[in-house]
Amino acid sequence: MDKLTEPDKAESKRPSTARGSITVSIWTMVSRITGLLRVVVIGAVLGPTYFANAFLAANSVPNLTYTAVAGPVMGLVLVPAIVHSLGAATGAHPLRDTADMLAKVTGYLLTIAAAAAAALALASPALAYAVTAGIPDPAVREHAWELTVLVVLFVAPQVIGYTVAGIGESIQQARGRFALAAAAPALENFGLIATMGIFALVYPPGVDVMDVSIGMVLLLGIGATASVAVHAGAQVYGARQVGLPIRVRRGWKSDPVTTEITKRLRSSVIVAGFPAISMFGMLALAATVPGGTFVFQAGMSMYFVLSALGAKSVVAAALPGMSVAVKEKDNARYGAAWRQALSFGVTASLPAALLLLAFAGPVAGVLANGKLATPDILNWLTGCLAVFAIAQFANSINEIARQALFARLDVQRARTISTVVLIVRLGVGAASLLLPLGLYRLLGLCAAVLLGEAVAAVLGLHSIRRAIRPERLVDYRRLGHLALATLAMLPAAAVGAWLAQRQDASYAAGHMVQIAICVAFGGLAMACFVLVVAKLTGQLPKLLGKIRGKLLPG
Incomplete structure (x- = not known):
């Protein structure tokens, strides 16, 4: 029997928020730890060089572009849409009706992704200039610019791969299936680690800009893009297994339901785009310090590991249930789901912040290996990890509040918060250029992340308080226990x-x-x-x- 004609039993089998959060935490932790490992491997092979800065920054551009186009808000829009579609279906084949809607949304998203990848390729000279402008030697700067342009051209198609992967992940989450969706990014990380292993076998480690050949760039660019393709393939498989295979159809402009979803996605671009823009700006600023991009990305990778254990897991598991509560106009159930999600997020992020603060030095020693095991790099990374430990706690509150707003289809408040975060991050990040080169400048960039997340958390809590009145905002007894x-x-x-x-x-x-x-x-x-x-x-x-x-x- 075609999976699209089978009765929909997903609702009865949907795991609780607690169980779903644990599942997502475990598998997302695997993905994030392998992501951290890949940054460590890249740093150990390429060393604290301007070429390492160029590759790390350029290879981040497709993911940041995907994030700017849709990224994290894709799931926040698609998951409620799929849940609502399945709940509203009255025909004999509810999955088929939902699949038809998804095919049109997919057609829209892939069209946008292809256009974004092409725009990325066209903008590669400007992007490369932003990454290499801080290199003091003109000859090194020019050659680094050329290499960065090449890397961007090879990795630009990753935008399409990330979009396909995001659609597949959203489908699985909406159907209450979290394991493969959370684990699949690890395949991409293993692919890039393998690429770096081949690079280390074929070429000498620690080469800088003037000694880098076109063959080196080809190997890194093709390997990185192929790794994203493997990740996307796993998410496509997962979507098919839950009965909603990823297909592409035209007609998103003529279908009222699809039009509403794509409109919500367009109006959410600011929510994802502004943080991505600010992140690229900080990567460019970090590139003014030899090895600075590695330090900043390694710190951010640990930040993402802790975030994955807390907020990301809760968001993935709680969003479907919140969406159902909103659909049924049950404000009490929605408020209870919000308080539970907030408690789970704090439960994961608060002790994690304390442990990273306590052990920032040893963790830095684990991350900085090979060519990066220098006293300066270790000191810089230790300081950055301490700041990121606090930032991830604020991020957990921000992420859960944003998820709760999207469950209510409240995009406007989320847009306002993202705009404020952009201003804070870029303002503080630009001010870090006034600080001495090295530790203080990198700490200034980390502080930009921390302040941005703190402001977003405060604004998010204020928005949720207004939305759930007269329901209580927090469970003070539970937070006191924590x-x-x-x-x-x-x-x-x-x-x-x-x-x-x-x-x-x-x-x-x-x-x-x-x-x-x-x-x-x-x-x-x-x-x-x-x-x-x-x-x-x-x-x-x-x-x-x-x-x-x-x-x-x-």
Whole structure:
């Protein structure tokens, strides 16, 4: 039987927000850790060079372009649309009707993506100039500009691949299937890691601009784009498995339902586009420091790992349920879903912030390997990680608030918040040019991210408060429990940080001891957090019973 004619049983099998969040957390953590690993591998192979800056920045442009065109808002628009379409279907084949709508939306999105990829190729000289303008030597700057143009041309088609992947991910989330959607980006990361491995075997590591050949650029550009294609293929497979295969149809202009969805996507461009623009600006500013792009991207990668464990997981799991509550005009259910999502986000992000603050130095030592294991790089990365630890906590609140606004189809407030964030980020980022080259300039860029997320979180909470009145904005009792549990982590985290700092990490054995201390005391701190939360919520006997059952199954 064609999957499009099967009865829709997804709603009855939809996992709870808690279970869905855990699933997304686990698989997204795998994806984000491999993403962090790929940045580490690129840095270890290419070293703190202007060429590394050029490749990392240029290879980020397609993803930033996709983010600007649709990116994270694609799921925030598509998931509610799919949920509403399935819920409103009255015919014999609800999946077929939804698939027809999706095919038209896909046709629209791929048309926009193809145009964006072409525009990216045309704009490659200007983009390359922005990335290389900070190089002081004219000859090196000119050659770096040429190489960056080539990289952008080879990676521009990635915009289409990311769009296909985003559509497939949204379809799976709407149908309550999270594992493959969250894990698929790891395939892209493994592909790029393999590309860097081949590069290291064929070419000498740590080459800078004047020694880079066209063959090197070809290998990196084609390998990176092929990796995105593998990621997109996995998401296409996942969409097909849940009964809504990705197909392309024309006619999005003549269909009222599709027109409404595409209109909402267009009106949401600012929400995704402005953060992407500000991020590219900060990458260009980081490129003024040799190795600065690696430091900034490595810090952002760790930031994304923590965000994936918290806000991203909650957003993916909670959005379908929030959309159903809005569709049924059940404000009490919507408010409860918001408070639950906020609590889950804080539960994941607050202890993560504390642990990264405590162990920023050892984490920097893990990230900076090979040609990047220099005292300056380690100091820069340690400082950036400390700032990003706080920023990811603010980001968790911002992301969940934005998700809640999109579930209500409230794009206008989300647009306003993104506009304010753009102004804050670019303003603070530009001011960082006044700071000395090196640590202080990079810290200024990280501070731009932190302040932008903090402002967005405050504005997001204000918007949700207005939307859910007279419902309560937060569960103060639950947040109080989380604050006390985080305080309970402090002794273990402080002792672990003190012991780790006393280890000589300049040699392999000392570095391994340092990592072991961080893992052991980090685990002990998390155990304290879990036990205190369980005690305060009355779940401790149940938790201890489960532990005893695991240890003593007989």
